[in-house]
Each structure stands twice: as C-alpha cells, then as structure tokens.
Amino acid sequence: MDLTGGPFWFLMGVVFVVVAVGFHAFARDRGWVVTWWKALLAVIWYGILCTSFFAWGTLIGENEAAAGFKLFLIGIFVSIVFGVALVRLMAHSTR
Amino acid sequence: MSEKKTAVSRRGFLKIAGLTGAGFQAGALIGAGVAAGKDSESYTGWESFNPGTQFFDRGPFEFDGPAHLPVGPVRRPSHTTDFVFGRVATFERACKENPDWTLEDPIEDLGLVPDLVEFYKRFPERLEWDYRTISETVPTSREDRKKYENYYKLAEIYSNGFTAHGMHLPKPHDPPEVSDFQMGAGSHTEPIGEAVPFKSPELAAEFIKELAHRYGATLVGITRTNPNWLYTDGWRGCPRDHDFSPLPEHWEFAIVIGVPMEWDVILSSPQFSTSYDAYDRVSTVAVRLEGALKYAGYPARAHTPMTGYDLIVPPHAVEAGLGEVGRTGFCITPEVGGNCRMAIVTTSLPLATDRPIDFGVAEFCAKCKLCADSCPSGAMSKADSPDGMEIRGYEHWYVNNGACYNYWRESMGPMGCRQCVAVCPYSRKDNWLHDVARKIDPRDPTGVASSSLLWMQKNLFPYPDAAEYRRPPTGRFASFREPPDFLVAERYLAVEIVRPKEG
Numbered sequence: 122m123d124l125t126g127g128p129f130w131f132l133m134g135v136v137f138v139v140v141a142v143g144f145h146a147f148a149r150d151r152g153w154v155v156t157w158w159k160a161l162l163a164v165i166w167y168g169i170l171c172t173s174f175f176a177w178g179t180l181i182g183e184n185e186a187a188a189g190f191k192l193f194l195i196g197i198f199v200s201i202v203f204g205v206a207l208v209r210l211m212a213h214s215t216r
Numbered sequence: 217m218s219e220k221k222t223a224v225s226r227r228g229f230l231k232i233a234g235l236t237g238a239g240f241q242a243g244a245l246i247g248a249g250v251a252a253g254k255d256s257e258s259y260t261g262w263e264s265f266n267p268g269t270q271f272f273d274r275g276p277f278e279f280d281g282p283a284h285l286p287v288g289p290v291r292r293p294s295h296t297t298d299f300v301f302g303r304v305a306t307f308e309r310a311c312k313e314n315p316d317w318t319l320e321d322p323i324e325d326l327g328l329v330p331d332l333v334e335f336y337k338r339f340p341e342r343l344e345w346d347y348r349t350i351s352e353t354v355p356t357s358r359e360d361r362k363k364y365e366n367y368y369k370l371a372e373i374y375s376n377g378f379t380a381h382g383m384h385l386p387k388p389h390d391p392p393e394v395s396d397f398q399m400g401a402g403s404h405t406e407p408i409g410e411a412v413p414f415k416s417p418e419l420a421a422e423f424i425k426e427l428a429h430r431y432g433a434t435l436v437g438i439t440r441t442n443p444n445w446l447y448t449d450g451w452r453g454c455p456r457d458h459d460f461s462p463l464p465e466h467w468e469f470a471i472v473i474g475v476p477m478e479w480d481v482i483l484s485s486p487q488f489s490t491s492y493d494a495y496d497r498v499s500t501v502a503v504r505l506e507g508a509l510k511y512a513g514y515p516a517r518a519h520t521p522m523t524g525y526d527l528i529v530p531p532h533a534v535e536a537g538l539g540e541v542g543r544t545g546f547c548i549t550p551e552v553g554g555n556c557r558m559a560i561v562t563t564s565l566p567l568a569t570d571r572p573i574d575f576g577v578a579e580f581c582a583k584c585k586l587c588a589d590s591c592p593s594g595a596m597s598k599a600d601s602p603d604g605m606e607i608r609g610y611e612h613w614y615v616n617n618g619a620c621y622n623y624w625r626e627s628m629g630p631m632g633c634r635q636c637v638a639v640c641p642y643s644r645k646d647n648w649l650h651d652v653a654r655k656i657d658p659r660d661p662t663g664v665a666s667s668s669l670l671w672m673q674k675n676l677f678p679y680p681d682a683a684e685y686r687r688p689p690t691g692r693f694a695s696f697r698e699p700p701d702f703l704v705a706e707r708y709l710a711v712e713i714v715r716p717k718e719g
Contacts, residue, residue, distance in 0.1 A: 124244075124251035133244065136237045143234010146227040167238075171245055178246035179649045182253020184480075184697065188676040189249075195672075 140167070153211040166207050170200045258647040260552050261434025261476045267426060269434040271646065272550035274537055274573050277658060283534045283572035284442075290609030292443075293528050295450035297335035298608075300617040302450070303342075306332060308350045319347050345618030353625045360628065360687055366713045368487060368629035370703045375490035375630035382496035382522035385503050388453040392464040392526075395453050396515040396562075399507070411513035414566070421568040424471060424505070431504040432497055433473040434556070435549055437536030437570045441470040441527065441562055444609075451526040466515040467562035469569070472529065472536040473501050474549065474556040477634070479645055480700040482555055485638040486592065486623070486685055488699040490630040494557035495521035502559035509563050520559040529558045531610070537570035540577035543596060544587050544636045545607075545615045548577050550654060553642030575658040577642070580666050581613070586673070587636035590696075592626075592685035595619035596636065626686065628693050628716070635685065638696045641673045692717040 123129060144163065148155045155163070173196025180189025224232070252258070261269045295302045310326040311317060317326055323336050323343065336343040388395040398405045414420035421438055428436040443463040451460060476482075477494040499520035509516035519525040530547045534540060538558075539549035548554050550573075588596040597605065597614040605614045624632050637643055644650040656665045684694035693716035705713055 124248040125255055125257075129244075129248060133241060133248075136241050136244075139237035140234045140241065143231050143237065146230035147234065150227060150231070171241060174242045174245040175249045175252075176649055178249020178251075179253040179647060180249075181246070182250040182255075183645070183647075184253075185677060187678065191676040192672065 154214050258645040260646040267429040277573040277575045278571040281572040286609045288609045292448045294448045300621045342618035349622045366711045371488040371629040375492045378492035378496035387523045390453040396517045399510045408510045409513045417566045418568040431501045433501045435474040437538045438567050439536035441467045446527045466564035469567045470532045471561045472533045474558040476552040476555045483697040484695045484699040485634040486627045487629040487695045498557045498559045505561045514565040516563040543581040543613045554637045554640045555643040586639045590639045593619040593623035
C-alpha cells in the first residue's frame, strides 16, 4: 500500500474510529463524564502522540534518524505531561 | 440453566480493539513518515516540469518595494574586481609572471589593471586571501587530490556530465544590440521576426512563467532590470572598448528563474556536492526561454551560470519576489531556501512585474548564524545585525569572497563548497514536517516560532565543527551528511581508495 496515498489515510481514519470507540468504553468503565470539550482535548492529545510518531518516521526517511528520535522524545514528553493532566481532568467529574 | 459467561466482555473487547488500533496506528504512522521523508515528490523542483513547484503563497508577504534602498554611493559590480573567479585568475596570472613577488612587495609591481590595484588597496584582506589561495591552497590541494581523488571520483563523474552538457549551450558572440536580435546559432543565424503582440503585460507574464516552468524552472519571477546591477565590464560578445555605461533599452525586463541542486547531494557538501546539476538545468531553461522570446519577435539574452552573466542575479531575484537576501548573500526562497541556482533572461517584451516579499528571513538570519558558524573559511559575518555593512552602496551582510574562494580550492570532489546552502534551515525539502515550519514561521509576528524552530534545528540535528571540513591535519574533509549511495566509490569502483579520515 502507498503509505502517502489517500487509501492509507482512509484506513487511518477507520482505525481512529476504532481507537475512539475503545476510549469511549474505557471512559465508561472509569465512570468519566466525557463532555464535548473533554473529547476534543483527548483528540488533540492523541493527535500530538500520533504526530510524534509520524515526525520520527519522516526524519528517518530523510536520513536524520537521530534528530527524529530526539523530536519523538520531545513529543512523548509533551504527551505524557498533557496526558496526565487530561486523566486528572477526566477523573475530576465521575458518574 | 445460567448463560455461560464469555471470557471477554463487549466493553473489554472494545478497549482491547482500541488499544490495538492505537498501536497499529503508531507503527503505521512511523512507516508513513518514512515514506513521506523519502518521497520523491518532496524533492522540490528536481526534474519536475510543472508550475506546482512554486507552491508558497507569496500574497500575504508582498510589499510595494523596492526591496533595495541605497545606504551610500552606489557602485556597479565589476568582473575584474568583485567577481572572485575573474579576480583570482587575473591575480594568479600576474603572480606567475612575477614569481618573486610576495605580499610584502607593493601591489603595483604586479602590473595589474588600476581598478584591481585600487580594489586590493581598499580590501587588503581580499589580497591576503587571494595570495594564500594561489601560493598555499592550490599546491596543497593538488597533493590532496592525488591522494584522495578516488574517494570522490563518482561525485566528479556525476558533476562532469552536467558540465559537459552545459558547456555546449550557446553564448552570445556579439554585443547585445546585435546578438540579442538574432535567432539561431553559428552560421544559421537570422534576424528575429516581427513581434507578436500580447493582449496585456499581465497575460504576457502569465504565459512566460508557464513556459519557464514547463522548460524546467522551479521558480520564476519578473522585475525591471536595474542598471546599478549590471557589470561595468566584460559583457559577452562586446569588445573591451564597448560602452558599458547605459542599460541596453531592450533589457528592460528581467525574468528571473531558479532551480535547486539535487537534495541528497547538496546535503553531502562540501566534498561530494556539485553546483553543476543546477547550473546546467537553469542555464538550459534560460536558453530555451531566450529562444522562445526571440521566436515571438522580442530581443532576449540569457544570463546563466554556464554561458556567463552580464548582470548580477540575487538583487534582481529579490525584487522579482523570489525571496530575500540572507546572511549568506544569496537569495533565500520560501520553497527551496538557499538551495537555488538562478539565471536571468533580459528582454523588451512588456511584462507585468512581481512584488518583493518579506517572509522573515532578515529576522531569522540575525539570530540563526548556522551558515557562519559552519563556514570552513570563516568568510561570513557572525554579527547580530548587518547595520553598517554594505556592498556597493546597499546594506548587505559582510561576506569575504576571497576567504570563501580559498576553501573552494581546498575542498575535494567536484570543487566548491555550498556548505552554507546545505546547513541553512530554509534549504529543506517539501514534506509536511518542513511545510508546517514554512507556514507558521512567516505568520508569527512574535518570533517565538522561529526561535523554537531554530532551537530544534541546533539541538536535534548534528553539525560538525567548521574545522572538520578542512584538510587534514586541521580537519578530516568532513561532509555535512554522508553522500547518497550512488556516489559511494567503494560500492562501484575497482580502485584503491584512501579515505581522508584514515590518513
């Protein structure tokens, strides 16, 4: 499959739906009340995480693997900090 | 009878599916990233012949101009003095005729033309560098090339293919008033015909730009030719006593075109890269455009790296809206940064001109300094601002072209350096990662974006020390990045190869 073409991104969209459904089940298990803006924050968080992986790969493709890994680590650090804050926010109001 | 419980609940299944999906997506995105990084579509301009290569939306960054305002007495450039290749060649000839001459002797003893004597008195550091080039660097380079030649052989072979073609491009053999009005070449020349009228200068410009892209130009812009940027001497096809003072009337418009050097090769600067791929291609485009204009009945002259220039390009490129002049002295464009070789076609065809752009290069260059820090000969200013620096009457970062040329002669491979092109953060391919930077940085008035990007550039990417690019024992003839596979001599050649770092 062409990893830069439309079908690939369509597949990524399908997988994202699966991830979103999984998150919804996870949130219900925890008793989180996921309002629209909390869901938006979760999507942004997931976007940052995905972008970190994508950026890492792009720099590997440009023969800048070391720089890519450092950029990935920065992305992961941001994701962890943001993720912890997001979990605390989600857990703040439970059913 | 109670219903048998399944091992995994529906909600548990969804959670596992979501987690698996996220893991799959992470892996797929790394793979997609690698594909995007390698994608040939990201090699802006490289062997593409369509207008899509000029993808940056210049509109929001245009201003009325001119981009160049004199800060002192304006002086036109000279082939004898400012043009480093001509200057050093003249100086070298004089030194050969006067082998006992040293730097301690009066410069007048060399019998140079008065202009060059005056130039060297005004810029004594250029004299010192030019002398060092011919007395020290050229002889040591000859020895280095004997020793290491095979290691760079494929880069030289690659480069010379372009040179061989470029050398066959037609050059003007008569003054502009004659040759620019003739079509054909050699004994098959004929006067250009009656001019085909265009409906408007705007439509003429649109057509010419379309042609330029289809002929292979990555970038094209149009401005009026500025007489201050014509050489004072040595126009092609002109006798020495030609009157070089007036701007030929039919050079009213300057069509500026640019193409990048091959991306993987330029990153292996200084030793493995070449300028001749882009020299040849941009010259070919310009010659094609000259031919088309003449066929349409308009006088035209191509000013190109392979056939010679009668004017200087970077300031015209800036006025034509292709980019801004940076610390390096060349035009930095939004699409390909400094990785751009340019040519001009002068003509009298009435054309709508473009406006210059300001997309933040001046501010970025003031704080970046990667080019100056990486320059093997220290030719570029590391000052925080170009205030007080000028070149021929216009504000301009100081660049010592004598020092620059010295390293040209020291470097291995196809000769030349291009290190400042390779390290410039603007010289990047066209993929999503760099396009994010391209879009955000010019639109951020706070400078936070450029500072963040610069921090990442300096801290995530390795930069060899400038001295490592020098010859052993000072350096190790380093390259900014490893050469692409097709230039690795060990892979293809059955010859003895000595790597510089192995001594």
